[in-house]
Every structure is written in structure tokens, then in C-alpha cells.
Amino acid sequence: MPELRLDPVTGRWVLVATERARxxxxxxxxxxxxxxxxxxRSDTCPFCPGxxxxxxxxxxxxxxxxxxxxxxxxxxxxxxxxxxxxTWEPTIQASTxxxxxxRPAIGAHEVIIESPLHNASPATMSYDEMAEVVRAYIHRxxxxxxxxxxxxxxxFRNHGRDAGASLEHPHSQIAAVPLVPPVVLEELVGAEHHxxxxxxxxxCDMVQQEIESGVRIVLETPKFVALEPYASKMPxxxxxLPKAHGPSFxxxxxxxxxxxxxxxxxxxxxxxxxxHDPPYNYILxxxxxxxxxxxxxxxxxEIFPKLTVAAGFEFGMGVYINITTPESAAEFLxxxxxxxxxxRNSGVQGQY
Amino acid sequence: MPELRLDPVTGRWVLVATERARxxxxxxxxxxxxxxxxxxRSDTCPFCPGxxxxxxxxxxxxxxxxxxxxxxxxxxxxxxxxxxxxTWEPTIQASTxxxxxxRPAIGAHEVIIESPLHNASPATMSYDEMAEVVRAYIHRxxxxxxxxxxxxxxxFRNHGRDAGASLEHPHSQIAAVPLVPPVVLEELVGAEHHxxxxxxxxxCDMVQQEIESGVRIVLETPKFVALEPYASKMPxxxxxLPKAHGPSFxxxxxxxxxxxxxxxxxxxxxxxxxxHDPPYNYILxxxxxxxxxxxxxxxxxEIFPKLTVAAGFEFGMGVYINITTPESAAEFLxxxxxxxxxxRNSGVQGQY
Numbered sequence: 001m002p003e004l005r006l007d008p009v010t011g012r013w014v015l016v017a018t019e020r021a022r023x024x025x026x027x028x029x030x031x032x033x034x035x036x037x038x039x040x041r042s043d044t045c046p047f048c049p050g051x052x053x054x055x056x057x058x059x060x061x062x063x064x065x066x067x068x069x070x071x072x073x074x075x076x077x078x079x080x081x082x083x084x085x086x087t088w089e090p091t092i093q094a095s096t097x098x099x100x101x102x103r104p105a106i107g108a109h110e111v112i113i114e115s116p117l118h119n120a121s122p123a124t125m126s127y128d129e130m131a132e133v134v135r136a137y138i139h140r141x142x143x144x145x146x147x148x149x150x151x152x153x154x155x156f157r158n159h160g161r162d163a164g165a166s167l168e169h170p171h172s173q174i175a176a177v178p179l180v181p182p183v184v185l186e187e188l189v190g191a192e193h194h195x196x197x198x199x200x201x202x203x204c205d206m207v208q209q210e211i212e213s214g215v216r217i218v219l220e221t222p223k224f225v226a227l228e229p230y231a232s233k234m235p236x237x238x239x240x241l242p243k244a245h246g247p248s249f250x251x252x253x254x255x256x257x258x259x260x261x262x263x264x265x266x267x268x269x270x271x272x273x274x275x276h277d278p279p280y281n282y283i284l285x286x287x288x289x290x291x292x293x294x295x296x297x298x299x300x301x302e303i304f305p306k307l308t309v310a311a312g313f314e315f316g317m318g319v320y321i322n323i324t325t326p327e328s329a330a331e332f333l334x335x336x337x338x339x340x341x342x343x344r345n346s347g348v349q350g351q352y
Numbered sequence: 353m354p355e356l357r358l359d360p361v362t363g364r365w366v367l368v369a370t371e372r373a374r375x376x377x378x379x380x381x382x383x384x385x386x387x388x389x390x391x392x393r394s395d396t397c398p399f400c401p402g403x404x405x406x407x408x409x410x411x412x413x414x415x416x417x418x419x420x421x422x423x424x425x426x427x428x429x430x431x432x433x434x435x436x437x438x439t440w441e442p443t444i445q446a447s448t449x450x451x452x453x454x455r456p457a458i459g460a461h462e463v464i465i466e467s468p469l470h471n472a473s474p475a476t477m478s479y480d481e482m483a484e485v486v487r488a489y490i491h492r493x494x495x496x497x498x499x500x501x502x503x504x505x506x507x508f509r510n511h512g513r514d515a516g517a518s519l520e521h522p523h524s525q526i527a528a529v530p531l532v533p534p535v536v537l538e539e540l541v542g543a544e545h546h547x548x549x550x551x552x553x554x555x556c557d558m559v560q561q562e563i564e565s566g567v568r569i570v571l572e573t574p575k576f577v578a579l580e581p582y583a584s585k586m587p588x589x590x591x592x593l594p595k596a597h598g599p600s601f602x603x604x605x606x607x608x609x610x611x612x613x614x615x616x617x618x619x620x621x622x623x624x625x626x627x628h629d630p631p632y633n634y635i636l637x638x639x640x641x642x643x644x645x646x647x648x649x650x651x652x653x654e655i656f657p658k659l660t661v662a663a664g665f666e667f668g669m670g671v672y673i674n675i676t677t678p679e680s681a682a683e684f685l686x687x688x689x690x691x692x693x694x695x696r697n698s699g700v701q702g703q704y
């Protein structure tokens with residue numbers, strides 16, 4: 001059903017997926033209950049334990065011994081998206097008519113349910129719980145990257161209705177897509193250009209220069225840094241980067257998973273506390289599984305709190321107006337990091 | 353104060369303009385008054401007649417004989433944006449530090465107040481009133497394109513708070529910017545490529561192919577067509593294109609201004625009525641004033657009703673998921689065009 005249509009002017013693809021118009025929306029209830037604490041369980045939530053039959057059969061789960069698929073007993077669970085933007089079973093064929101081209105949107109679109117608790121959130125999870133979410137990302141990334149015709153695996157999270165989440169229960173999404181995304185391609189081209197002209201990775205240069213200046217650093221740990229990028233597109237845009245060069249997230253050594261989880265929890269916790277639980281998106285940027293970019297690409301996670309609205313200027317230009325400097329955003333967020341702000345260098349590192 | 357920062361990875365510019373955080377917001381009042389008819393005049397609105405001193409001095413106005421600048425008596429009025437994203441007086445110099453580069457955001461950022469009536473809207477204006485807005489766009493476009501260092505003039509409109517409007521009083525914006533926007537550059541590259549391989553303008557091909565098929569046409573008049581593009585990025589995305597080839601909006605013959613105004617009023621009226629006054633953005637796409645693209649570029653206006661939320665998938669991919677086919681959107685909107693839907697070819701044309 002979903003199809004990829006080619007824009008005849010720009011050559012960009014658009015995904016037309018009318019099935020997604022039928023997604024349930026439980027935020028109406030949430031709004032009605034505004035001010036009330038969110039419950040640990042919701043009878044009507046398809047992601048809550050006991051409601052496993054309301055989702056398609058699970059593709060994996062981390063669960064207690066003695067429990068079976070699509071039963072309670074899991075702590076992280078992966079299921080196909082019931083309203084997918086991509087499918088393995090195409091119902092159309094690639095075709096061209098005049099200047100218009102279409103092809104099937106082949107791929108996978110899955111949900112990773114991050115917790116059995118309806119009211120959990122990465123901002124308030126334990127480090128151990130978040131480490132299991134990281135493990136789930138890597139587990140599922142590896143499985144999907146083996147699939148035929150797949151050019152990229154997108155791992156992302158929408159938090160809050162205004163950031164595009166249709167269900168409140170904490171979940172991430174993972175999409176296996178049959179093209180290298182234009183956003184990633186633009187990074188690859190820029191990073192390769194930097195590598196050709198300097199012999200270095202632009203992200204490694206960024207990490208080093210930012211640690212030296214310190215003004216845009218939110219959190220530094222032995223293996224990771226969280227920073228507000230110099231050319232932040234939006235207020236409080238935050239990137240989490242590994243200090244060690246590595247193109248591919250899924251090749252991260254298991255000994256680093258827990259530290260990454262701690263950084264994510266601490267940074268999302270600072271966003272949640274300092275900015276009063278804003279909607280946000282985060283997106284994993286990693287090398288396409290079949291591209292050679294070992295020397296110049298460097299995986300990272302980009303977090304976008306949704307505090308402003310992109311409008312005509314942004315749509316018409318492709319240039320964002322950011323009304324908050326990344327320096328002031330970093331200074332603000334450091335106050336909400338455990339052990340910060342004075343502990344930015346020594347104190348916070350000491351906890352890791 | 354505003355500055356352009358270069359993203360060291362992608363080479364994209366970001367505009368950091370902290371002044372804009374101080375913009376007034378009168379939609380809070382509007383929300384409080386939800387359900388009430390909006391008044392023709394608001395004492396606190398800086399764009400209402402009688403409050404001219406609350407804006408910077410006007411740069412032009414269309415006004416009654418015998419009235420002077422910054423007095424009532426105007427029907428369209430242009431003023432500098434009080435919270436500009438670009439200015440003629442740079443307070444910083446271009447500089448580079450390591451991988452980071454910055455330059456002043458030189459240019460103009462103006463507001464075109466479209467009506468003295470606080471509650472007017474292009475969707476409900478008379479054709480004659482909207483024709484004066486079109487005349488104002490062209491008047492101001494021509495003046496700003498003469499300015500030094502200017503590479504592009506962006507004309508756009510934000511309607512409704514969720515589309516980024518901070519003031520309710522009907523207004524458009526015009527920005528003179530010191531770079532060719534990436535969005536426009538992408539169109540130029542694609543259109544030039546099509547021209548090189550076929551000898552034709554891709555927009556002319558689009559107009560012809562769409563008129564022949566009819567399925568995505570919203571409105572056709574002797575000189576213009578309004579259509580849902582084949583690869584619509586969002587539900588009810590609508591483009592207005594002149595049938596005759598022409599790269600530059602500001603060279604449109606005055607004999608066509610009124611017909612363009614009618615098309616805009618009818619299409620925005622259909623959006624307003626059919627979709628219950630949604631927020632929207634529209635953006636003029638026109639050739640950069642100093643680029644040679646006569647043969648292959650074709651100006652047009654892109655309208656984006658804001659009915660869905662771009663989320664992690666769109667941010668991470670640069671590929672939009674559209675949950676409504678452009679064919680069904682066109683069929684729907686035709687019902688709300690005066691004389692439509694049966695009059696799409698003969699009836700509606702007959703009025704022009």
C-alpha cells in the first residue's frame with residue numbers, strides 16, 4: 001500500500017502511506033486528564049502488558065524465563081508497526097508515467113516498546129532500564145540490516161503529541177528503508193569533503209574543539225560528550241557523540257552501552273526537568289550499512305526539543321531561524337545534569 | 353545582532369537571531385476568546401490603523417490621497433520587521449575559528465500588512481483587495497532586489513499560530529537574504545537537469561501533464577493552474593503555477609495580477625472552508641534575481657496547510673510521510689471552489 005513518489009523537480013522521494021491516517025490517538029484522553037499523574041497501566045493501550053494481542057506478533061522481546069511470545073513478562077518488546085510506512089509485500093510495481101515515477105515503499109517499520117510501564121520515559125528511567133533499550137536498538141538494527149534491498153536503518157523516538165507521537169506509552173521506532181536518506185547523504189558528502197581536504201573526521205574535530213572550548217558542552221563522560229552544536233537549528237538541539245571515532249552505532253562495544261544509556265537518561269532528564277517535559281524527537285545518525293565511510297563518518301544521536309514552530313521562512317529557505325544561542329542553551333542544561341554544572345569536567349565524569 | 357552560522361558537516365547555514373525570542377504573541381488573547389468572532393480592530397495590535405507608531409516607520413503604503421506616512425488611510429502597508437532575522441547594520445564580522453564559521457545576517461526582513469481590518473484573511477478578502485497584496489509583493493520585491501549583496505527575495509505568509517504566526521492581524525513577510533536558499537537551489541539544480549536532458553521546463557511539463565490527466569487539478573483558469581503536486585509532502589499541499597513559462601514572479605504582467613489574486617482567494621478559501629480554517633504557510637518560489645535560469649525555472653506559489661506534524665522520521669530522513677493522496681485532496685478541494693467541482697474546466701474558467 002505505501003508508495004514512494006519521486007518529486008520530478010528536486011528528485012526527492014515522498015512516502016505516501018494512507019494507512020497511517022488510521023492510527024489511534026490516545027493523547028485526547030491524556031489532555032482530558034491534564035494535571036493528573038499518568039497511570040502505570042492503561043486498559044486501552046495496545047503497548048501495555050496484557051494487551052499484547054492488540055499488536056502484530058512480536059519480532060523480539062527481552063523477557064523473564066518461562067514466559068512466551070506475546071505474553072506479559074517482557075521488559076522491552078519489538079513489534080511491527082500496525083500502520084506501517086513501509087512493508088515487505090508490495091502491492092504496486094515501480095512505474096513511470098511522463099515526468100512522474102513511483103515505486104513500492106519496501107522495508108520494515110517496527111516499534112520498540114521501551115518499558116511495560118505506561119508512564120515510563122527515558123528521562124526518568126533507571127540507567128539499567130535504558131541500557132536495555134540501547135541493547136534492543138542494536139539487536140534489531142543488526143537483524144534488519146541483513147534484509148535485502150535495505151539501504152538504511154533509521155532509529156528514532158517521538159515524545160509527546162506535538163512531536164508526532166500518536167501513543168503515549170514509551171516507545172521508539174525503527175525503519176528499514178530502501179534508500180539512503182537525503183539527510184544522511186548530505187552529512188556523508190560534507191564529512192567526506194572534510195576528510196579529503198584535512199585527512200580528519202569532521203565529527204572528531206568537532207568533539208575535540210568543543211571539549212577544548214567547553215561553552216557548548218552539556219555533559220562529558222569518559223567515552224561520550226553531549227553538546228549543543230555550533231549551528232544548532234533549534235533551541236536546545238543536543239547531540240550525543242562518542243569520543244572515539246566509529247561510523248556505525250551497531251558496532252559500539254557492549255562495554256559502552258551502559259554509559260551511553262546514562263548519558264541519554266541524564267541529558268533527556270535535564271531537558272525534561274529544565275524545560276518542563278517538552279515534546280521532543282531524537283534520531284540516531286549512523287553509517288548506511290552497505291556504504292564505505294569508515295574514515296570519515298561518525299555515528300551520533302541528535303535530540304530536538306520541540307519549543308518553536310518551523311514556518312514559512314524555514315520551509316521556503318531550508319535555513320532555520322534559531323532564537324536561542326547554543327551557548328546559552330548549554331549553560332542552562334548543565335544546571336540540570338546530576339553533579340552539574342560545577343561537576344561538568346571532574347564531578348560528572350567521576351560518576352562514570 | 354542576527355548571525356549566520358555554518359554547519360561544519362553539511363555546509364548549511366543557520367540563522368541565529370535571539371531578538372526574535374522577544375516577539376509579542378497575541379494568540380493567547382485569541383485563544384481566550386475562542387468561539388467569539390474576531391474583532392475588526394484591536395487596540396493592542398501594532399498592525400491596526402491608529403497604532404502605526406507601534407511599528408518601525410513604514411517603507412511603503414498604498415493609501416488615500418491626503419494621508420501621510422505612518423497615519424491611517426492605508427489599505428496595504430509595509431514596515432520593517434521589529435524583530436528581524438536579518439539587518440543592514442552588522443554588529444559582527446565574518447570570522448572562522450577552527451571548523452566553525454560565522455558571518456553577519458545581512459539583509460532585510462519586512463512585514464506587508466495586507467489589510468487595515470484585524471480580522472481579514474486572504475481566504476475571505478475580495479479579489480480586488482488581494483490584487484493589491486499581489487501588487488505590494490511585486491512593488492517591494494523590485495525595490496529589495498536592487499539592494500547590494502542580496503541573492504534572494506523570499507515572500508511568504510504564516511497563517512495561524514501553529515504555522516508560526518505571532519500576530520493575528522493579516523500580514524505577509526518578505527526577506528532579502530544574502531544567499532540562494534538551499535530549497536531553491538535544489539529546485540534550480542533539478543530543473544536545469546531536466547532542461548539539459550529534455551530541452552524543456554519541468555514545471556511546464558508538469559502543468560501540461562496535470563491538465564491532461566486532471567486528477568490533481570484543484571482549479572484551472574486561463575492563465576493559472578492550482579494543483580496538488582504528484583509528490584505532495586503534506587496533505588493538501590497545493591501549488592499555484594502560471595501556465596505560461598516565466599522564471600520570475602516580479603516580471604508577471606500587471607494584466608495577470610488580478611487573475612492570480614482570484615486564484616489565491618479561491619484556493620485559500622477552499623482550504624479555509626473545507627478544512628475549517630487550518631493554519632497554513634504559503635511561499636513564493638521565484639528565480640534568484642541575479643541567476644540566469646530563464647529557460648528552465650518557473651515561478652510558482654506553494655501552499656502548505658498544517659494538518660500533520662513532521663516527526664522523527666521526517667527529521668531523520670528528509671523524506672516526508674504523507675497520509676493523504678494528492679488525488680483525494682484535489683477531489684476534496686474542488687468541492688469548495690466557486691463553480692466547482694463540475695465547473696473545473698468550463699464553469700470556473702468562465703468566471704475569469
